Amino acid sequence: MKGRTVLITGAGSGIGAVCAQRLARDGAQLVLVGRRREPLEDVAARTGGLVLCGDAASSTDWARFIPAIRERFGGLDGVIANAGGHGLGSASETSDEDWQAAMRANLDSAFYTARASLPLLVQQRGALVLMASIAALAAGEGVCGYTTAKHALLGLTRSLARDYGPQGVRVNAICPGWVRTPMADAEMQPLMERHGEDLEAAYARVTAEVPLRRPAKPEEIASVCRFLLSDEASIITGANLVADGGSSIVDVPTLAFGRI
Template identity: 55%
Template sequence: MSVHLVTGGGTGIGAAVATRLADDGAEVVISGRRPGPLEAVAATHERITAIPADAADGEAMRSLVETVKDRFGRLDGVVANAGGHGYDSVTNTSDEAWRSSLEINLTTAFVTARESLPLLEASRGSIVIVSSLAGIRAAAETVGYTVGKHALLGLMRSIARDYGARGVRANAVCPGWVRTPMADEEMGVLVESGGAADVEGAYAAVTKDVPLRRAAIPAEIAGVIAFLLGPDASYVHASTMVVDGGAHVVDVPTLAFG
């Protein structure tokens, strides 16, 4: 029996990852700051356990990992998925907003890794850090989010360099647009600004230059993460897997040519 921890497990990608891993036979612990969504996900599967915790809080995560150890005796995989907003330009970002964005997008993964690595060493386990296409590209007025997601790749590489010899694999996933509650909110902003008639039109607008011409669904990202955690990826280490429907290969200056 394998045991996995998924942060930000109450909605979107995190919930899909938890479901996929549980369906594959793992025991899955999901964490997040809001008990309600976590409990709703846990109620869907007997192998999913909800333990509320702020992934940026060292004491809270230390306690969570101890609970996992006491209850299951081991930890085989971690998905550092907690994240959030950070949308504005440099000059419009306050000190408070900057700190908040880095805490939710970067510190969450750092603290989760720090507290879980001893158990991952013991099991020769794996950690997958969920970054974003914003981790390798930059959208307009998203400085906090972009910097945090870029930094996650540095965190993954540092873990891979230091802990690979100790048997721990570390990789990152960079999703593009995914149909999640957070993305739906962003589509709503586009609708309100007049950029689209409705949410479906907004998704069509933001993916019109993506080679696959659509956003992903959370289960598609979950499948990639499940692969990286599993035995078929036993020699995949320090890799950044971009899962964006091909968006990152588009040569922006040639878009006018079709």
């Protein structure tokens, strides 16, 4: 990755911030995109790079981001479309505003990022990674907007890979399961309150049936991103790489037999 320029959305915290740290150690030049300037500046203090504060789901913001990237680096070798958000509630509990917010945070942000950065990626024959989820493969309870948007991300991945592969651009998705990030820590709070347990016990509860029996570290997902951006993945495009500790391979209807 030495000397390559990589753009990361949602770069101020969680997986995005750890991706930035990993790629900086490998010698990459970074473009850090996010809505909150202070976290981005904190990451940039450790990794260097260009901070661009704005909304990844805004074509207006991309209209000012791209010239800044061209001026600073000339092009892009890689993009990690990591920005995302929630989409809680069943369909009947999801208002118009909730639905639109879920699509904007999880799908529109990836589409606008891809559309804006593709000319630069074509120029460099670069690679694009979309951050999906195992919610792109199966449905959890009461997360209609999130599940739908993440499923759509796989369709977007395949469409982009099909259309831009002939121009040398590779496009892949990553489907993590639970990852220990501040967002996931917050999602553990209801379990902690309900069962009177600490954070470690809550994570143990949600990964009890996961073959590896633990959540991922953000550094592990960053390593997958780095691989997909690198020449080591030069023949891989249109794929969704599952990084979930094995949770998506579990045959749920047979779980009861393991408790006999």
